[in-house]
Amino acid sequence: MSKTSLNSIELCAGGGGQALGLERAGFGHEALVEIDPWARKTLNLNRPQWNVLEGDQADLTTFDPTPYKGIDLVAGGVPCPPFSKAGKQLGANDERDLFPDAVRVVDETRPKAVMLENVRGFLDAVFHDYRLNLKKQLKKLGYGLVDWHLYNASDFGVSQLRPRVVIVAIHNDYLDAFKWPTGGHETPPTVGQLLYPQMAANGWKGAAKWRDGADEIAPTLVGGSKKHGGPDLGPTRAKKAWAALGVNGMTLAEEAPERDFVGMPRLTVQMAAKVQGFPDDWIFAGKKTNAYRQVGNAFPPPVAAAVATNIRAAIENTQKIYAVA
Numbered sequence: 001m002s003k004t005s006l007n008s009i010e011l012c013a014g015g016g017g018q019a020l021g022l023e024r025a026g027f028g029h030e031a032l033v034e035i036d037p038w039a040r041k042t043l044n045l046n047r048p049q050w051n052v053l054e055g056d057q058a059d060l061t062t063f064d065p066t067p068y069k070g071i072d073l074v075a076g077g078v079p080c081p082p083f084s085k086a087g088k089q090l091g092a093n094d095e096r097d098l099f100p101d102a103v104r105v106v107d108e109t110r111p112k113a114v115m116l117e118n119v120r121g122f123l124d125a126v127f128h129d130y131r132l133n134l135k136k137q138l139k140k141l142g143y144g145l146v147d148w149h150l151y152n153a154s155d156f157g158v159s160q161l162r163p164r165v166v167i168v169a170i171h172n173d174y175l176d177a178f179k180w181p182t183g184g185h186e187t188p189p190t191v192g193q194l195l196y197p198q199m200a201a202n203g204w205k206g207a208a209k210w211r212d213g214a215d216e217i218a219p220t221l222v223g224g225s226k227k228h229g230g231p232d233l234g235p236t237r238a239k240k241a242w243a244a245l246g247v248n249g250m251t252l253a254e255e256a257p258e259r260d261f262v263g264m265p266r267l268t269v270q271m272a273a274k275v276q277g278f279p280d281d282w283i284f285a286g287k288k289t290n291a292y293r294q295v296g297n298a299f300p301p302p303v304a305a306a307v308a309t310n311i312r313a314a315i316e317n318t319q320k321i322y323a324v325a
Contacts, residue, residue, distance in 0.1 A: 006028065007071055010031070011074065014294055019047075021300075022075060031053055033076075035058055038293075060101045061101055069108065069110065070110065071109050071111045114143065114167070117167070122167075134146075145169065154188050156277075156302040159190065170311070178311065181309070192210065192213065195211075203258075204259060204265070206262070216244075219241035221275055232250055248263070252267055
């Protein structure tokens with residue numbers, strides 16, 4: 001764990017993917033805002049020292065950020081359905097659009113930097129005006145650099161493609177020092193290589209053969225929406241992609257296959273979490289539906305860590321220059 005010298009508040013923290021990335025990058029957590037009670041339980045279970053807010057403060061629409069004025073970083077993963085191709089892409093007309101609330105928090109805290117993530121659909125042409133308006137609002141608040149970058153999680157060693165948009169705003173005092181991280185320096189393991197120890201945990205005799213056949217990285221994990229059913233690996237096209245890797249995506253399993261299991265195995269919640277880049281010791285609260293929803297919505301920790309590390313460097317390097325001057 002990195003030494004902490006900078007602090008953050010995180011909005012829509014979910015099951016902790018971005019929070020873990022910030023921790024690895026050396027950011028402390030002054031507050032985590034998350035409306036889902038199961039996700040809050042997950043955060044408290046894994047990091048009891050974090051300040052996971054409750055009551056009205058757990059809802060971004062009623063969160064009062066004024067006690068955190070001057071925080072180093074405001075980060076978050078505001079809901080993606082308003083921009084997702086899997087939905088109607090209603091953007092600002094979607095009741096789940098929380099970008100205005102995130103901007104309000106930025107306005108009331110004036111952090112050194114902002115880091116928000118969302119789905120690839122955020123970059124679609126239909127949202128051109130929406131993006132320009134967001135940039136205009138943040139620039140008006142003193143953020144000279146407001147930019148976004150599309151990353152594939154596999155570029156940072158995660159065993160799935162998972163394209164995600166990261167939006168970064170850097171205050172005028174620090175903007176010249178920020179550089180987007182570059183990935184591609186680490187080849188991710190195949191699904192078989194990644195999950196073999198878990199698949200073989202109960203002595204499944206077919207585990208090695210399955211490992212050798214699951215010889216690609218995973219398709220993007222989906223299935224985190226509350227408007228869809230129970231724990232499965234997404235729509236038909238996603239299930240077909242998983243089937244090509246020898247995985248039954250119709251449901252999730254409680255445990256790894258037994259010794260004499262025959263057929264296509266299912267993922268457990270912990271296997272899906274490993275595909276998202278979570279460490280083995282990160283435990284998700286709730287039964288399969290509530291737990292997998294947290295996994296399916298997560299921002300892979302390695303990607304969050306890469307961007308947050310460069311944000312931290314921009315802040316600290318600029319502070320050193322000021323100190324010398």
